[in-house]
Amino acid sequence: EPEVTQTPSHQVTQMGQEVILRCVPISNHLYFYWYRQILGQKVEFLVSFYNNEISEKSEIFDDQFSVERPDGSNFTLKIRSTKLEDSAMYFCASPNTSGESDTQYFGPGTRLTVL
Amino acid sequence: QKEVEQNSGPLSVPEGAIASLNCTYSDRGSQSFFWYRQYSGKSPELIMFIYSNGDKEDGRFTAQLNKASQYVSLLIRDSQPSDSATYLCAASNFGNEKLTFGTGTRLTIIP
Numbered sequence: 256e257p258e259v260t261q262t263p264s265h266q267v268t269q270m271g272q273e274v275i276l277r278c279v280p281i282s283n284h285l286y287f288y289w290y291r292q293i294l295g296q297k298v299e300f301l302v303s304f305y306n307n308e309i310s311e312k313s314e315i316f317d318d319q320f321s322v323e324r325p326d327g328s329n330f331t332l333k334i335r336s337t338k339l340e341d342s343a344m345y346f347c348a349s350p351n352t353s354g355e356s357d358t359q360y361f362g363p364g365t366r367l368t369v370l
Numbered sequence: 371q372k373e374v375e376q377n378s379g380p381l382s383v384p385e386g387a388i389a390s391l392n393c394t395y396s397d398r399g400s401q402s403f404f405w406y407r408q409y410s411g412k413s414p415e416l417i418m419f420i421y422s423n424g425d426k427e428d429g430r431f432t433a434q435l436n437k438a439s440q441y442v443s444l445l446i447r448d449s450q451p452s453d454s455a456t457y458l459c460a461a462s463n464f465g466n467e468k469l470t471f472g473t474g475t476r477l478t479i480i481p
Contacts, residue, residue: 300468
């Protein structure tokens with residue numbers, strides 16, 4: 256299975272602080288996604304990114320969230336002022352390069368804990 | 371509002387038996403369907419995907435799709451204790467669109 260990597264694996268922060276979550280997707284693919292999963296709940300779509308632009312975002316992805324591609328291989332999800340309810344697992348996902356463009360492979364996730 | 375529904379379980383199946391997991395979806399525009407396995411504290415791991423009506427087999431796993439009934443299922447033959455996990459059903463439209471997930475079904479294989 257193609258590999259997507261994420262850092263850090265666990266982030267603890269104080270409410271109101273900014274956090275940046277990082278992901279390295281499967282190389283050379285233009286599509287990229289962020290999802291989150293609150294403990295005990297379903298995986299929820301946050302934002303999709305295509306060719307260096309946001310292609311779709313959910314209601315969850317409000318002005319506190321932003322996504323960037325600071326260089327050719329890394330993607331970041333920034334939460335500007337964290338709230339308690341932002342505590343969740345955050346997953347990035349990437350299609351593979353073998354032509355199965357609808358199949359999304361998930362990274363190991365970052366567990367965000369907001370205190 | 372696109373919805374994907376799953377029975378949350380838990381579903382308990384004896385080792386060696388067939389586990390049957392079910393999923394329904396509300397959006398008739400959904401074209402692609404996926405089954406992910408998620409171990410506790412881990413990320414979703416893709417098991418199967420299916421686009422066409424009928425059955426698709428991969429090893430011990432068979433995915434079934436019935437678009438008229440808006441129903442997707444996953445059969446696991448010769449269930450093993452290592453199959454114990456939460457199984458997530460997801461749907462999307464074609465063209466690299468977002469995945470809409472169900473809540474998942476927790477499966478326990480009893481040795």
